[in-house]
Amino acid sequence: MSLTRAEMAARVAADIPAGSFVNLGIGQPTTVADHLTPESGVVLHTENGMLGMGPAAGGDEVDADLINAGKIPVTELPGASYFHHADSFAMMRGGHLDVCVLGAFQVSHTGDLANWHTGAPDAIPAVGGAMDLAIGAKQVFVMMSLFAKDGTPKLVPECTYPLTGVGCVDRVYTDLAVFEVGPHGTRLVETFGVTADQLASRLDVPLVNA
Amino acid sequence: MTLVCETTDEAVAGVEDGSTVLVGGFGMAGMPVDLIEALIRQGATDLTVVSNNAGNGDTGLAALLAKGRVRKMVCSFPRQTDSWVFDGLYREGRVELEVVPQGNLAERMRAAGAGIGAFFTPTGVGTPLAGGKETREIDGRTYVLEYPIKGDVALIGAHRADRAGNLVYRKTARNFGPVMATAATTVVAQVHEVTEIGGIDPEVVVTPGIYVDRVVELR
Numbered sequence: 001m002s003l004t005r006a007e008m009a010a011r012v013a014a015d016i017p018a019g020s021f022v023n024l025g026i027g028q029p030t031t032v033a034d035h036l037t038p039e040s041g042v043v044l045h046t047e048n049g050m051l052g053m054g055p056a057a058g059g060d061e062v063d064a065d066l067i068n069a070g071k072i073p074v075t076e077l078p079g080a081s082y083f084h085h086a087d088s089f090a091m092m093r094g095g096h097l098d099v100c101v102l103g104a105f106q107v108s109h110t111g112d113l114a115n116w117h118t119g120a121p122d123a124i125p126a127v128g129g130a131m132d133l134a135i136g137a138k139q140v141f142v143m144m145s146l147f148a149k150d151g152t153p154k155l156v157p158e159c160t161y162p163l164t165g166v167g168c169v170d171r172v173y174t175d176l177a178v179f180e181v182g183p184h185g186t187r188l189v190e191t192f193g194v195t196a197d198q199l200a201s202r203l204d205v206p207l208v209n210a
Numbered sequence: 211m212t213l214v215c216e217t218t219d220e221a222v223a224g225v226e227d228g229s230t231v232l233v234g235g236f237g238m239a240g241m242p243v244d245l246i247e248a249l250i251r252q253g254a255t256d257l258t259v260v261s262n263n264a265g266n267g268d269t270g271l272a273a274l275l276a277k278g279r280v281r282k283m284v285c286s287f288p289r290q291t292d293s294w295v296f297d298g299l300y301r302e303g304r305v306e307l308e309v310v311p312q313g314n315l316a317e318r319m320r321a322a323g324a325g326i327g328a329f330f331t332p333t334g335v336g337t338p339l340a341g342g343k344e345t346r347e348i349d350g351r352t353y354v355l356e357y358p359i360k361g362d363v364a365l366i367g368a369h370r371a372d373r374a375g376n377l378v379y380r381k382t383a384r385n386f387g388p389v390m391a392t393a394a395t396t397v398v399a400q401v402h403e404v405t406e407i408g409g410i411d412p413e414v415v416v417t418p419g420i421y422v423d424r425v426v427e428l429r
Contacts, residue, residue: 048236065383071237084388086320089313126289132313132333166336
């Protein structure tokens, strides 16, 4: 069986080393937090200036001064810290974050990432912190469906959408398989409900089987 | 010397047409809404506004945009669920847009405040946002040259000030405030409380008063 979105989030969470400093991108990657246990000691970073971010705030906890990168009210955990934007992005760019998890439109088999702009003429470009995260974190995990709604693969020989970063992605977690990507090409780590041969026949990138 | 202003109108007096205005906030957290409303009353136009977003809803920066006072937005993330004011102006070709990766935006203002002439950053290399910019390989990695962003005016929101202009912020509303406070000729902070000198522990000051020209307490 292919993985549900929640199962994908749990699969990503299982690969985050205990004690890591982690940034979770807006949208689906945010749900990885639901599968991190307190015992893991993972500390969440949010680009708008906080380490030790807790779960989404509800009811009386909501504080307009305490939000995440998606501008959703959140909570703070014991040991949290606040800092300004230049420091927050120095943490990324300086290689201090262990893992970031991002969504994607496309990933190339050498680890190029396209996740900020479709390039459509009427689209308003907006990049946020995606480019800084993509090149900054020690490991970049992408979480996405393997195929677009029209059936075209999102793991591609070369991205056709505008790039976010070059050769920056390490692992790609999808509903059908987990891949390692990089300068040596794409390695198939694990499949869900399909065989390696079935996957290979639907993708345009050569796969190195684990 | 920091001037403690009685009103937000006094705090934004003198902003000239054509100014570059740094506006703090990430979404609405730290957004100096009262100062922006005063700037609308003050009337300066043809502005270049530097801010992470391009306005939310119909208040604050969105209201300034709606009045047609902004010639150009420099920001990282203009498009949001509630950015209809900017979206409309942009699609009608009535406002220019420069999209800057968020960390480069912060660092370009930090550089301006720190007297740095330009800097090489890995962020954006190989992407359209580095198009036409000088690159250099340093220790085997490619970097792109980025220049400082200096403001004529910075409008920021902080939590408390003392009469010497020392500022403390609250939670994630700190965001761009401390960086923008270093990067503009005239820095104006709206705060919830102005205390006497000595009312803020020197160990917890985030923005030292040297950077702050005017503060106004919201009532």
